[in-house]
Amino acid sequence: MESQFPIKQIVNEEGVIVDTFYEGKIDKEQVYSFYEQCNRIRVFDKKAISLQRQGRIGTYAPYEGQEASQVGSALALRKDDWLFPSYRDHGATMTFGHSLRNILLFWNGRNEGCVPPDGKRIFPPGIPIATQLPHAAGAAYAEKLKGSNHAAIVYFGDGATSEGDFHEGLNVASVLKAPVVFLNQNNYYAISVPLHKQMNTKTIAQKALSYDIPGVRVDGNDVFAVYEETKKALQRARNGEGPTLIEAVTWRYGAHTTADDPTKYRDQNDSQERREKDPLVRLEKLMKNHEWWDEEWVTSIKQKAHAEVDQAVHDMEAFPKADPRLIFDHVFAEPTWMITEQKEKLLQHLEGGMK
Numbered sequence: 001m002e003s004q005f006p007i008k009q010i011v012n013e014e015g016v017i018v019d020t021f022y023e024g025k026i027d028k029e030q031v032y033s034f035y036e037q038c039n040r041i042r043v044f045d046k047k048a049i050s051l052q053r054q055g056r057i058g059t060y061a062p063y064e065g066q067e068a069s070q071v072g073s074a075l076a077l078r079k080d081d082w083l084f085p086s087y088r089d090h091g092a093t094m095t096f097g098h099s100l101r102n103i104l105l106f107w108n109g110r111n112e113g114c115v116p117p118d119g120k121r122i123f124p125p126g127i128p129i130a131t132q133l134p135h136a137a138g139a140a141y142a143e144k145l146k147g148s149n150h151a152a153i154v155y156f157g158d159g160a161t162s163e164g165d166f167h168e169g170l171n172v173a174s175v176l177k178a179p180v181v182f183l184n185q186n187n188y189y190a191i192s193v194p195l196h197k198q199m200n201t202k203t204i205a206q207k208a209l210s211y212d213i214p215g216v217r218v219d220g221n222d223v224f225a226v227y228e229e230t231k232k233a234l235q236r237a238r239n240g241e242g243p244t245l246i247e248a249v250t251w252r253y254g255a256h257t258t259a260d261d262p263t264k265y266r267d268q269n270d271s272q273e274r275r276e277k278d279p280l281v282r283l284e285k286l287m288k289n290h291e292w293w294d295e296e297w298v299t300s301i302k303q304k305a306h307a308e309v310d311q312a313v314h315d316m317e318a319f320p321k322a323d324p325r326l327i328f329d330h331v332f333a334e335p336t337w338m339i340t341e342q343k344e345k346l347l348q349h350l351e352g353g354m355k
Helices: 029-052 067-074 090-095 100-107 134-146 156-164 164-176 205-211 222-238 268-277 280-289 296-316 337-355
Strands: 082-086 152-156 181-185 215-220 245-251
Touching: 029 067, 029 090, 029 222, 029 245, 029 268, 029 280, 029 296, 067 090, 067 152, 067 181, 067 205, 067 222, 067 245, 067 280, 090 100, 100 296, 134 164, 134 181, 134 222, 152 156, 156 164, 156 181, 164 181, 181 222, 205 215, 205 245, 215 222, 222 245, 222 280, 268 280
Parallel strands: 082 152, 152 181, 181 245, 215 245
Antiparallel strands: none
């Protein structure tokens, strides 16, 4: 079955263009754009881990190693498309135009962090595994009913394919020919469970056969392959041909979240070896191979990314303190007696603690 779903690659680990169709079609401007975005979201990721360790934000889900999958796919979108992230896809939402401050607010436990900038169709991150897939299928079908040319993309990990929502989302999207792209980032571990213990199928892409939709495997560390295959899938969706399942084969270097210890369930030497296929290093090699490497430019975009992230941290920490009453006020249209009682007890506790 793996032979039916080969991993598509345009630029290999050595920064060499291996798909001859793209020879002469990859230019310096595109490479610079991909590299700047990949570097930008990596700077954010490292800073967020540091903030969590300092107690300045809550538990955080890192994505280092998966930058190409998120940047390549997000840059393939049009500005009016929908993006449905999981909790590990803030790199994609940043690339699509989300506010860095609001992303940090989300990881600091603030509902305000789920609000995208005006005009951006970014759904709140799906915390329960795979629940965002039926949502994406529904939003995409709504666009079809309206007669628009907008599409949706939904992100999820390999663990999500073991959930019922995965199958329900793909099934309804297939039946309704909804204009949605299902973008799976296969990093080989659903928290602590390796892929081979989750499923007997050799690929995730082949699961598309059950729903009679295209299934594609790409090198998830090759930003060009991810970008091109996502563009094709989105165009297919806009043409009324229905959904596509893309499996981006990648790797998460670090922990599932900052509350996790990956040494308990995997050999971390594997992660070190995988860094040889790092998506940013691959782009650096490509630039050097084509004599596009510019040390001054690289330094400037790294400084720019650090300044942007530092400003977002400052803005997040300057945000007004949360009102604890709000967690009770929007549970029901009319508060029940239990909610009212809980709210009163919390406020009494807080007032007592302040005296």
